[in-house]
Amino acid sequence: MNEKIQKAAEMIRQYDGPGLRIMEVCGTHTHEIFRLGIRNMLPENIRLISGPGCPVCVTPVGYIDEALMLALEKGCTIATFGDLVRVPGSEMSLADARAKGAKIEMVYSPLDAEKYAEEHPEEQVVFLSVGFETTTPASCLAVRNARKAGIPNFAILTANKTMDNAYRALRGSADAFLYPGHVSTITGTGIYHELMREGISGVVCGFTGPEVITALAVILKKTEEGRPFFVNCYPRVVTEEGSASGREIIRSTMEPVDAEWRGLGIIPSSGLALRGEFEDWDARKKFDLPEIKGHGNPACRCGEVLQGKCRPDQCPVFGRACTPEHPVGACMVSGEGACSAYYKYDFNRR
């Protein structure tokens, strides 16, 4: 640890100001902060709370039910990242559906799913497109490729989301945000200046120990000044402009829609759906899906965890009925989920 970082760490340890709630928005931050032991160096008056930045965690139960309907009733092959397979829907998970004969293919990217569709023209392949600004361009690219190559048996089920209005919906849940490094590489930092003008404070944060310590120290220093702030503490990767090409492929392929977030409800213009010209690749339209209202397990408090209103270990089934082997809610399934982080790094130490 160099001298500058040591000083920043000391400043954090010695902090004796008013209670401060800092929300780490990104699931990768939640896990890295645990893994690096940074929580252990915080005084009691600094509280880190986990936010809604894990795409699998914020995907509502109804979305899993839509995927189940496609798999079990419409005969589609579901192509998906591994985490989503174990997320419980209203009645079952996609893993349960697979045991009943549904075809579920694990893929590493939307382009893999599109390739699978091309190689299996006898199957109707639907890719489960969840994620934020970082991963959405790849879904857009897969749809564009499918249109260009004339692959009619490929579609995506969108649950893509954007973070800007989620920060606004979370106003008051935290005194400052640790903004996600990855998403910011696409969005740039303009949005954070806008949020600062609206009274919302935060810093963009990297993922190494020194970067997280620096970001936390900057929050303490800026909070002392007593006015809303924004600082880019990850300038080696995140620029003011972000990725214009990434934003352009999203803008030209998808359009903003109101979206349901697990725990946060409907947030206006926080989701993305395929534009009309791509409707042949939109699974909801192609397979005429009805609107499905999912219902999660009433014991699960994922919704409150995602808003920072409840710590995972305050959920009555945490570590008992709900474990990574037998997850009751999405936050215990996902590798980026707050419940899985608490279980892995905290619960196991007790």
Ligand code: SF4
């Ligand atoms: S511990 Fe399990 S049931 Fe409780 S909030 Fe987390 S995921 Fe939901």
